[in-house]
Amino acid sequence: MIDDVERLIPHRGLMRLVDEIISVDEKTAVTASTVTESWPMVEGGAANCIVLVELIAQTAGICLGWKEPRKKEEELAGTGWIVGVKEAVFHHSEIPLNSRIITASDRVFQVEFYSEIAGTARVGDETLAEVKLQMVQSDSNVNEETVS
Template structure:
């Protein structure tokens, strides 16, 4: 069941603030997956005049995973519960571009493929238009 997102802000769901909040919008989400949009900006880490380095996709995948896992937290513990972040390990990352041009909108879809207590394995795909530009598998653990 897709969660009614109008009830929550990104700040309700994620611990990220300021320049480290890379997600601009949530397209859809529930407690197992999320689809987000992000516009590549000069304020992002790992940027230069050519755009954002491909490694930024790891953080986009992690924050998108944070959306579905944040919604899961809200469902179980309430909106005012601790937004403590997750430790993130990169199990696999395949980048199809070296950088993403400034102003480009990317769409990230992250899904919990395994969930056990405070451990998650997340599969993410990042697209620029219809083109897949990154495929990432993350392992998350919440302290």
């Protein structure tokens, strides 16, 4: 378990959906999150599955912001943005409160500041969503090597 969520993504307060980093390297990240009433798009005891796009993006941001080894202990993550959702397949319309979601992201393509991410969100063995994102990063946050 890695306790660096706020060092790797800029989200705070109610917009930080990731609770825990399970694993991370320069190409992949796996996180855990629990659906709470404070999440965006919660109504009637469940969250709308569209919020999983943001959760997968935050997991991808953890991967994109992670550098090993870190140059300085106080180094913070750079900034990145979602510039497109290439594909999103939702297998459910809502997620009950208190569900523990495991989210995985995989950087499948990168050139300079642009990355394509494939992500999944699961509860137990059940896949909730599969999402392909296009993301860009500020130049202070880009790994030197291209991942392919």
